[in-house]
Amino acid sequence: MASKLANSGDEHQKLSPSGLPVRKIPGGYGVPFFSPLRDRLDYYYFQGVEEYFRSRIARHGGATVLRVNMPPGPFVSGDHRVVAVLDARSFRVMLDDSRIDKSGTLDGTFMPSLALFGDHLPLAFLDGADPRHASLKRVMIRLAAARMHHVAPAFGAAFAATFDGVEAGLAASGAVEFNKHNMRHMLDFTCAALFGGALPSNAIGDDATAKAFKWLVFQLHPLASKAIKPWLLEDLLLHTFRLPPFLVRGDYAKLTAYFTNVAAGVLDDAEKADPGSIPRDELLHNLIFLAIFNAYGGYKIFLPHLVKWLARAGPELHGRLADEVRAVVPTGSTSAVTLTAVEKMPLVKSVVWETLRMNPPVEFQYGRAREDTIIESHDAAYEVKKGEMLCGYQPLATRDERVFQRGREFVPDRFAACSDDDRRRLLEHVVWSNGPETGEATEGNKQCPGKDAVVAVGRLMVAELFRRYDTFAASVEETPLEPVVTITSLTKAAAVSAGHGDGKA
Numbered sequence: 001m002a003s004k005l006a007n008s009g010d011e012h013q014k015l016s017p018s019g020l021p022v023r024k025i026p027g028g029y030g031v032p033f034f035s036p037l038r039d040r041l042d043y044y045y046f047q048g049v050e051e052y053f054r055s056r057i058a059r060h061g062g063a064t065v066l067r068v069n070m071p072p073g074p075f076v077s078g079d080h081r082v083v084a085v086l087d088a089r090s091f092r093v094m095l096d097d098s099r100i101d102k103s104g105t106l107d108g109t110f111m112p113s114l115a116l117f118g119d120h121l122p123l124a125f126l127d128g129a130d131p132r133h134a135s136l137k138r139v140m141i142r143l144a145a146a147r148m149h150h151v152a153p154a155f156g157a158a159f160a161a162t163f164d165g166v167e168a169g170l171a172a173s174g175a176v177e178f179n180k181h182n183m184r185h186m187l188d189f190t191c192a193a194l195f196g197g198a199l200p201s202n203a204i205g206d207d208a209t210a211k212a213f214k215w216l217v218f219q220l221h222p223l224a225s226k227a228i229k230p231w232l233l234e235d236l237l238l239h240t241f242r243l244p245p246f247l248v249r250g251d252y253a254k255l256t257a258y259f260t261n262v263a264a265g266v267l268d269d270a271e272k273a274d275p276g277s278i279p280r281d282e283l284l285h286n287l288i289f290l291a292i293f294n295a296y297g298g299y300k301i302f303l304p305h306l307v308k309w310l311a312r313a314g315p316e317l318h319g320r321l322a323d324e325v326r327a328v329v330p331t332g333s334t335s336a337v338t339l340t341a342v343e344k345m346p347l348v349k350s351v352v353w354e355t356l357r358m359n360p361p362v363e364f365q366y367g368r369a370r371e372d373t374i375i376e377s378h379d380a381a382y383e384v385k386k387g388e389m390l391c392g393y394q395p396l397a398t399r400d401e402r403v404f405q406r407g408r409e410f411v412p413d414r415f416a417a418c419s420d421d422d423r424r425r426l427l428e429h430v431v432w433s434n435g436p437e438t439g440e441a442t443e444g445n446k447q448c449p450g451k452d453a454v455v456a457v458g459r460l461m462v463a464e465l466f467r468r469y470d471t472f473a474a475s476v477e478e479t480p481l482e483p484v485v486t487i488t489s490l491t492k493a494a495a496v497s498a499g500h501g502d503g504k505a
């Protein structure tokens with residue numbers, strides 16, 4: 001992006017292409033080694049992520065493009081220095097593949113060991129301009145489209161299993177952690193939806209989710225916090241060195257054996273469609289990454305946020321959702337809710353988009369400037385040098401009140417009570433999938449190819465919930481990774497509870 005000069009009295013002020021003054025990026029990295037360590041403690045323990053950024057924005061007069069250290073820092077990060085973009089306008093640069101290079105930036109300032117991925121670099125770590133990216137992404141886009149009609153029935157089964165478990169737990173103890181049931185059944189769902197065949201809980205056994213989760217921990221532990229007490233020990237264990245991959249080798253081998261089996265058809269089809277383009281072993285490890293990291297990892301965070309917002313909204317919204325859902329899908333019907341059915345539910349759709357806006361499940365996007373470039377925020381512009389690492393903290397962009405009125409509030413009707421044009425304009429800024437909600441994944445961009453399936457799953461969740469229940473109550477504890485939602489009561493819909501006691505589970 002070129003810049004120009006404006007003659008403003010006694011000095012020449014550099015202007016951005018749309019006429020904003022170009023300023024020096026505020027903030028800094030402090031004293032080598034010590035400041036990144038101190039910032040890491042602020043980020044994980046003293047302030048928390050959001051306050052870490054908001055306090056620095058306040059310290060620099062409201063500037064939303066800042067130089068900051070990003071944890072984990074020494075010794076896990078190669079280089080912890082980033083330029084953070086923290087408003088809806090400057091965040092756009094993170095979605096512009098022509099301006100940022102995403103090679104190896106999926107996890108930010110550190111790179112997990114390739115030994116965790118069968119010694120292959122998964123697609124999500126490749127830049128969009130890398131020819132291997134197009135070959136792999138083509139397979140993923142094809143797979144997601146071909147399996148779309150399995151999403152609703154597979155989700156219907158997972159939902160029923162999840163809430164049968166929650167009901168049994170409520171009957172036994174009076175309070176049930178939704179996350180635990182979600183974690184168990186969403187792995188089965190993900191594999192059923194993507195591949196069909198035996199479910200991991202049957203083929204691998206009850207500890208399938210534990211194995212998948214452990215493998216995720218070995219990749220992402222430098223970003224986790226408040227999981228182990230005391231925190232000083234946690235900081236040492238999780239944030240200072242990479243956990244050795246051999247400790248998860250046995251679990252990954254079991255997962256690999258399972259996927260070799262269930263994904264055989266996908267691997268065969270890819271070999272036939274594009275002979276010689278991707279070695280079978282490389283594609284297999286990519287499919288494992290797709291299923292467990294991209295898809296399962298995403299649902300594990302997204303669905304608790306969705307249930308959290310529904311719980312907080314309370315019975316009035318529940319009643320409106322139940323009316324909308326039951327006008328399309330009668331409560332007594334036993335078949336799974338379909339994608340065509342949820343398409344006719346504007347309030348359900350709005351609640352799901354609003355959840356993805358308030359809590360994009362993947363909060364950070366990273367990439368390196370391909371060239372010297374100017375980043376524009378609302379009131380000023382900033383020059384970034386080729387090779388500098390940019391980091392977008394998405395919740396601050398998608399809650400930006402310059403784009404979304406009452407942007408920091410959950411407004412269930414936001415995308416229902418507006419004109420089609422306004423909805424489209426707002427959805428341009430709902431970017432949880434690493435691209436606008438109005439866009440789609442292509443071989444050359446970095447947008448999530450599971451985008452439509454994810455939105456569908458959110459809608460199915462709300463529709464299945466309010467077909468089966470009139471209302472529910474839950475307590476919520478926010479934790480750094482995902483909110484822990486503990487369900488304390490479920491009130492069954494009259495037609496469901498007929499013959500099942502008083503309707504309270």
Ligand code: HEM
Pocket residue numbers: 102106123124125126137140144290294295296297298299302361362364365366432433434445446447448449450451453454
């Ligand atoms: C709630 C669930 C999901 C969330 C939150 C999510 C989110 C994302 C995000 C943010 C990215 C971009 C990462 C980055 O480069 O910074 C991404 C990439 C990707 N997602 Fe998803 N995703 C989800 C489910 C799925 C599903 C179901 C699939 C299955 C098709 C999928 C496949 C992928 C793939 C293959 C990529 C890499 C794309 C590329 O590098 O070009 N995701 N996802």
